[in-house]
Amino acid sequence: MTTTLETIAERYVKLGLALEAHLPGYVDAYYGPDAWRAEVEVTGPRPVAALAIEADALAEALDADPELDPQRHDFLAAQVRAMQTSLRALRGEPLSLTEEAEGLYDIHPAWTDEAIFDEAHHELDDLLPPGGSLIERMIARRAVLEIPVEQVKSLLGEITAALRQRTKARFPLPEDEAFEVHFVKDQPWSGYNWYLGGCRSRIDINTDLPLRIAHLTGLLAHEGYPGHHTELANKELRLVRERGWIEHSIALINSPSCVIAEGIATRALEVLLEREEIIAWQAELFRRAGYDHLDARREHAIDEVGRKLAGIGGNAAFLLHDRGARDDEVVAYIQRYRLVTVEEARKTLSFLKAPRNRSYIFTYHYGGELLDALFAAAPLATLADRDAWFSRLLTEPVTPGQIRAWID
């Protein structure tokens, strides 16, 4: 059997496509050869045991190939380790949430001490207008930010254009990229970027829960510029088209690349705009949308404090999957610490209950913190350094392990 690089990459892509038959939704995006997908469809679902043998053989072939570009090798090795972990779970091996997250995402999640959430609650107590309990005041604050879908549609064009123009000025962006926004219902997430290939995406915004004026720009930065769409379009251009690294033509939902993707996306807006720029932009958006009674500076401060609550989803996952908590206990935990309505807490629970998502929840928190640590560790930690690192994340095959090595 030949172990040329092209063969390894092709085997990796085909194994990803074959896993989809056992894990619907596993392939988040695919724009490689149609013939490869057709081949997998014609063959029909292959036994899990056969796929596990192929995954092990792929891991060995990778390590045996002396000609591999080291970064390409490390990316593929981490992705194949994730496939092996998915296959272990498919064969019925019981995995703790931590084992699963380590195998699938190359991260080491831990319980977040609730003292961090309590500290955030104290800060929110100072920032929110007076009223009843803290949760009542937080829910009231969110209600004030609600914006009708029709009005969101009328604002999308200008927000997207502004984000695109700034992204283009600071970071790589293919000439022929574009995305469309659609509004959907009945999904466990609030927004989703479906990458279509050809530097195109479809961004879905879920309207099950209310949309909020203060979060629109962040949502479009996360999904679009310079978040998910920007990363995938850049990787198609730089890695697949220019270098022929076909492994990037498939995006796997349970793999280390998701940590990089969510790290980029959760930090997208603050990398693009400085704090004062965000506040000025939001104030102008509030004014034009007829929300000029809102204080953009205070709203921004509340959202900054809200970042300290990022560990709640992971704790809820531990409670649900490792500690045997009942659904209503998990919902109560999320409500208590995230200060949300029961509907919003149930939405998080439904996300955590989807099999592909149970450990995915950690990718947001740990991906974001990995980028924070990278930016803080940059030699001079100047903005130019941070932009350079962010550009590398947008264009190179990077793993969480590689970011940890850069930091060290």
Ligand SMILES: [Zn+2]
């Ligand atoms: Zn995301």
